[in-house]
Amino acid sequence: MKEHHNDSRTTNFKQSWFWKQIINNKVVSVLLVSLLIFFNIFMLGKISGIFQPIEIVLSIVGPPVVFSTIFYYLLNPVVDWLEKKRFTRNTAIAFVFSLIILLIIVGINFIVPIIQRQLESLIENWPVYWNSLMVQLDELLGTEAFTGFMDKMSETSLIDNLSGQASGFLNVTVGGIGSFIGTLTQVGITLFTTPFILYYLLKEGDKVPDNILRVLPTKIRGNMREILEDINKQISxxxxxxxxxxxxxxxxxxxxxxxxxxxxxxxxxxxxxxxxxxxxxxxxxxxxxxxxxxxxxxxxxxxxxxxxxxxxxxxxxxxxxxxxxxxTLKIHPINIIFLLLVAGRLFGVMGVILGIPGYAVLKIIVSRTFAWYQKYSGLYEEQDLTDYSELIKKEDNR
CATH class of the missing domain: 1.20.1440 (de novo design (two linked rop proteins))
Known part of the structure; x- marks a missing residue:
């Protein structure tokens, strides 16, 4: 009797206006989910200070990991090829490392001195080149706009330099020393740790996906393996x-x-x-x-x-x-240009270089997650879901 009463209450609730207009309304559900997402982003912005230790750790660990990954994708095919030629894995890695050291020695002894001389000459003569360019542009256009602008810039920069040196010399010096030491330390850590990380990636890189999947729930391991394989394929x-x-x-x-x-x-x-x-x-x-x-x-x-x-x-x-x-990445050129502008503004030079592969990783994760959401939410037509799944398969087979 009590169970029948509870079922009756549940049926009446599902037939009420609140259920039909609020709970079972797709638009309202989307708005509520969006509101929760923006609220979480807002709260994360308010408590961003607690993530500062993570930021410091990533700033130290990130560069060697990134450079090791880049060299891994570049050198792993060479190591695999040597392994097929009856080299052991460790011997192939040692041979590749020896070849890299030889190339570095040759570069330092022969190529770097040439670049050094050319750079010194280019930097020394750059003002002459630039002033000559301004004069030729004025002659070509029949004006004195460029040379006049450069004269004003040189005067302004001279005054600014004198006032800046008089007012903030100590602060600039102390800040510059601290920044130089921090940069030097970061470069040293990167140069020291990158070869070790690269060695273990070349030796056991194929085991990384299995180690990641081992800590995930069993039900999602299949989908996650597909995501990791897609990421590895496109990024490599x-x-x-x-x-x-x-x-x-x-x-x-x-x-x-x-x-x-x-x-x-x-x-x-x-x-x-x-x-x-x-x-x-x-x-x-x-x-x-x-x-x-x-x-x-x-x-x-x-x-x-x-x-x-x-x-x-x-x-x-x-x-x-x-x-x-x-x-390779199937990204529209317009999206790439906007991505370069945004990534460069947020993360500087590394954002410009790594923004596109990072976007490709996010694209794979979002597309796979959306396909999973379509399948299990029941909010999309079956025909649309089939078409979208076929579209993903076509893109993967290209």
């Missing part, structure tokens, strides 16, 4: 491809600038390779110092530099990137 392809393309771009610029006789060819080529790690914008940013040097040299040199840039862009866009990268 992106990291290897991006580094190979950057190296190819640097070599092409170096060879091209050397052929046309541009000053600082090696330094500008290496700079172009590093800048190419920034998608879409890197090559154009790398051309700025090369164009300035070429303008100061002669109009003919400017034309040849632009020809080198056009040939490089053609080879990179039509041959190298499609063969090596393809459409």
């Amino acid at each position: 392809s992106y990291v290897r491809g991006q580094l190979i393309v950057a190296a190819a771009v640097g070599i092409m610029f170096w060879v091209g600038f050397s052929i046309i006789g541009l000053d600082f060819a090696l330094t500008l080529g290496i700079f172009a390779g590093f800048m190419n790690l920034i998608p879409y914008l890197g090559s154009f940013l790398a051309m700025i110092p090369a164009v300035i040097v070429a303008i100061v040299d002669s109009p003919f040199m400017l034309v040849t530099v632009l020809v080198v840039f056009g040939i490089e862009q053609f080879l990179e866009g039509r041959v190298i990137s499609p063969q090596i990268l393809g459409n």
